[in-house]
Amino acid sequence: xxxxxxxxxxxxxxxxxxxxxxxxxxxxxxxxxxxxxxxxxxxxxxxxxxxxxxxxxxxxxxxxxxxxxxxxxxxxxxxxxxxxxxxxxxxxxxxxxxxxxxxxxxxxxxxxxxxxxxxxxxxxxxxxxxxxxxxxxxxxxxxxxxxxxxxxxxxxxxxxxxxxxxxxxxxxxxxxxxxxxxxxxxxxxxxxxxxxxxxxxxxxxxxxxxxxxxxxxxxxxxxxxxxxxxxxxxxxxxxxxxxxxxxxxxxxxxxxxxxxxxxxxxxxxxxxxxxxxxxxxxxxxxxxxxxxxxxxxxxxxxxxxxxxxxxxxxxxxxxxxxxx
Amino acid sequence: xxxxxxxxxxxxxxxxxxxxxxxxxxxxxxxxxxxxxxxxxxxxxxxxxxxxxxxxxxxxxxxxxxxxxxxxxxxxxxxxxxxxxxxxxxxxxxxxxxxxxxxxxxxxxxxxxxxxxxxxxxxxxxxxxxxxxxxxxxxxxxxxxxxxxxxxxxxxxxxxxxxxxxxxxxxxxxxxxxxxxxxxxxxxxxxxxxxxxxxxxxxxxxxxxxxxxxxxxxxxxxxxxxxxxxxxxxxxxxxxxxxxxxxxxxxxxxxxxxxxxxxxxxxxxxxxxxxxxxxxxxxxxxxxxxxxxxxxxxxxxxxxxxxxxxxxxxxxxxxxxxxxxxxxxxxxxxxxxxxxx
Ligand SMILES: Cc1ncc(C[n+]2csc(CCOP(=O)(O)OP(=O)(O)O)c2C)c(N)n1
Ligand SMILES: [Mg+2]
Numbered sequence: 001x002x003x004x005x006x007x008x009x010x011x012x013x014x015x016x017x018x019x020x021x022x023x024x025x026x027x028x029x030x031x032x033x034x035x036x037x038x039x040x041x042x043x044x045x046x047x048x049x050x051x052x053x054x055x056x057x058x059x060x061x062x063x064x065x066x067x068x069x070x071x072x073x074x075x076x077x078x079x080x081x082x083x084x085x086x087x088x089x090x091x092x093x094x095x096x097x098x099x100x101x102x103x104x105x106x107x108x109x110x111x112x113x114x115x116x117x118x119x120x121x122x123x124x125x126x127x128x129x130x131x132x133x134x135x136x137x138x139x140x141x142x143x144x145x146x147x148x149x150x151x152x153x154x155x156x157x158x159x160x161x162x163x164x165x166x167x168x169x170x171x172x173x174x175x176x177x178x179x180x181x182x183x184x185x186x187x188x189x190x191x192x193x194x195x196x197x198x199x200x201x202x203x204x205x206x207x208x209x210x211x212x213x214x215x216x217x218x219x220x221x222x223x224x225x226x227x228x229x230x231x232x233x234x235x236x237x238x239x240x241x242x243x244x245x246x247x248x249x250x251x252x253x254x255x256x257x258x259x260x261x262x263x264x265x266x267x268x269x270x271x272x273x274x275x276x277x278x279x280x281x282x283x284x285x286x287x288x289x290x291x292x293x294x295x296x297x298x299x300x301x302x303x304x305x306x307x308x309x310x311x312x313x314x315x316x317x318x319x320x321x322x323x324x
Numbered sequence: 325x326x327x328x329x330x331x332x333x334x335x336x337x338x339x340x341x342x343x344x345x346x347x348x349x350x351x352x353x354x355x356x357x358x359x360x361x362x363x364x365x366x367x368x369x370x371x372x373x374x375x376x377x378x379x380x381x382x383x384x385x386x387x388x389x390x391x392x393x394x395x396x397x398x399x400x401x402x403x404x405x406x407x408x409x410x411x412x413x414x415x416x417x418x419x420x421x422x423x424x425x426x427x428x429x430x431x432x433x434x435x436x437x438x439x440x441x442x443x444x445x446x447x448x449x450x451x452x453x454x455x456x457x458x459x460x461x462x463x464x465x466x467x468x469x470x471x472x473x474x475x476x477x478x479x480x481x482x483x484x485x486x487x488x489x490x491x492x493x494x495x496x497x498x499x500x501x502x503x504x505x506x507x508x509x510x511x512x513x514x515x516x517x518x519x520x521x522x523x524x525x526x527x528x529x530x531x532x533x534x535x536x537x538x539x540x541x542x543x544x545x546x547x548x549x550x551x552x553x554x555x556x557x558x559x560x561x562x563x564x565x566x567x568x569x570x571x572x573x574x575x576x577x578x579x580x581x582x583x584x585x586x587x588x589x590x591x592x593x594x595x596x597x598x599x600x601x602x603x604x605x606x607x608x609x610x611x612x613x614x615x616x617x618x619x620x621x622x623x624x625x626x627x628x629x630x631x632x633x634x635x636x637x638x639x640x641x642x643x644x645x646x647x648x649x650x651x652x653x654x655x656x657x658x659x660x661x662x663x664x665x
Contacts, residue, residue: 035458035636087458087635098460098634114462115423116392149391150423176361177392178353179368184360185391254362312641316630 003215008281009289011053011211012271015045016293017078018069019268022242024297025068025085029246033305034086038099041069043209043241046267047172048073050214051140054222060108060126061140062119065100066240067112070142075107082300088307095310096318116177117150119143120169124160127167127231136226140168146177148192149185157199160231168225169196169233172208174240179252196233208236209265212274239265325518331511333485334374337492338412342382345410348496350378351388351397352414352450359389371416372452372511394424398449402432402501405447410496417463418451418505421471432501433476447502448495454507454545454595455632455643464632464639466544466596469605471503472572478526479573481505483547485515487570490524497523507545527574535563538589538653541580541606543569546593546625552646557653564591564653572602580606581614588619589656593649598626620659623652 022042052073063070084091085099103111113119126139160167171192175182182189193203206217239261275281342348356379358367369376379387401413435443455464472479482488495502542550547568565583594603603624625644
């Protein structure tokens with residue numbers, strides 16, 4: 001069923017929010033106010049949004065170190081996220097997580113993860129839990145082309161197959177794990193999905209820089225998994241616009257590579273082009289979204305900067321549910 | 325003598341030792357960098373800059389970029405070591421020991437013993453550790469205590485460029501698995517490094533200063549913090565013996581005991597939570613072996629019993645600070661205090 005104009009506007013708004021959130025962070029990090037590691041998701045927005053907008057709050061996702069996009073697409077509060085990344089008391093995780101560990105259990109976002117490959121088994125657990133609950137919910141693991149080489153990912157895929165868990169493995173192939181290319185590090189570089197097939201599940205392949213390609217493929221996949229057919233996987237061919245982390249000199253990039261992917265592989269441009277051709281949403285409406293989102297991000301940064309740092313007296317709170 | 329920082333000392337030692345011994349190989353994530361990209365290999369030489377030039381000089385059979393697969397990295401090092409090589413395996417962050425723990429814990433640590441003393445496992449695992457850069461709960465831990473607790477592993481923590489060279493050389497010439505901890509905030513620390521062959525024996529603490537009023541035992545970044553505290557105390561005429569352990573396994577018990585027998589006061593500084601920590605281990609050892617010399621209970625300056633937080637204000641509260649060390653020394657010196665006297 002084709003998306004109606006509200007759904008299209010929602011998708012565009014989400015992708016634009018991720019893009020501006022990340023571009024703004026790229027600038028703000030230079031001020032020195034944000035510490036630690038920040039891995040930006042810009043370039044991959046169509047994946048997070050094309051997938052998460054088809055999930056309900058009760059479906060669970062587990063994310064990666066590059067988690068801002070997954071968070072926003074799953075419905076995390078953008079202002080709470082910004083405060084978290086700034087290490088503020090009002091952050092989604094009270095300033096304990098920072099960029100790398102943001103989570104919001106209330107919206108089914110089980111956490112960004114600092115351990116590459118740490119998430120995939122947890123998605124299987126979420127899927128097994130969902131099956132017991134019997135409401136047709138799923139567990140989704142986002143993994144990169146780097147994470148697809150971890151033993152945990154292999155074990156998770158096999159566990160999901162043998163238990164027929166409603167688990168979904170999303171492989172975002174942006175062609176790099178840090179400074180190493182997938183052509184070197186992944187034995188099946190041009191086809192990560194084939195690994196999932198080898199474990200015994202169906203796999204889909206789509207263009208992760210094209211919202212519609214991602215959306216349509218995932219819609220089929222989701223029907224398959226919600227239909228009780230066990231786990232499935234999808235590989236998305238996508239691009240990362242910034243460095244691995246902020247501050248990465250990116251010496252591994254080819255000449256003109258960044259300009260080319262920005263010019264030719266931009267999910268937002270492609271989206272605008274497609275809806276213009278189809279006449280499904282007016283460009284005026286999209287421009288309005290652009291304005292609204294820019295204001296939201298300005299507000300998020302202003303609120304984050306104004307928020308207090310966490311009280312050091314609370315450093316050892318929340319380690320346990322109860323202890324003594 | 326050359327002046328260099330810890331990073332440069334490690335790079336120079338790897339070059340020199342790989343030159344000397346063709347059995348040494350290096351493997352880890354992005355230790356070359358750029359493989360399989362348009363930019364080509366050696367784009368980075370390790371994200372901490374500790375392996376540049378090695379791939380160009382020693383080639384892809386001895387300098388191996390790996391996929392993100394820590395179990396396989398450490399396991400391959402274990403197997404290569406059992407097969408007569410001397411692998412250096414890099415864990416980009418010590419926290420990833422969690423991913424590879426079986427290969428360290430159940431495998432390389434135990435080969436020699438289980439196999440009746442016949443096996444040699446000269447693998448060096450380099451682990452980048454420590455808080456102080458807001459890298460949060462999964463990239464900031466100091467996991468040396470847990471590895472110190474495992475029989476069969478040697479655990480090394482250089483704090484000066486000279487020791488980085490001396491201890492790494494020693495690790496590469498020995499026949500046991502060595503956990504070589506590099507604190508992520510110390511790479512830039514500069515100092516004199518002896519030219520030529522320089523080996524630093526394990527189990528020999530470095531006497532950083534002698535003052536006689538109290539004994540501070542520390543390792544890693546906490547040595548530098550203890551020096552800052554000692555400077556402050558010196559202003560008030562308080563002199564401390566400061567010992568840098570250099571290695572936590574083997575542990576230089578004699579140096580600690582000798583100092584405490586003189587001062588009667590022990591402060592152990594440890595960048596990790598207190599339970600089953602290095603601080604607890606040393607405090608217990610001293611209490612058992614030098615009880616009659618003690619004029620005050622040993623003090624442990626540690627992090628709280630919590631993971632490492634992200635926010636700057638919280639991370640600062642988590643890491644033992646020079647101020648906390650100074651306070652602990654004053655507290656121990658004041659014992660038993662007014663109420664007890
Ligand atoms: C267990 C573990 N090993 C290594 C790292 C360091 N690291 C962080 S991200 C990353 C690359 C991940 O690549 P990929 O899975 O493709 O995700 P991308 O960064 O491209 O989003 C590496 C090696 C880590 N965080 N955890
Ligand atoms: Mg990648």
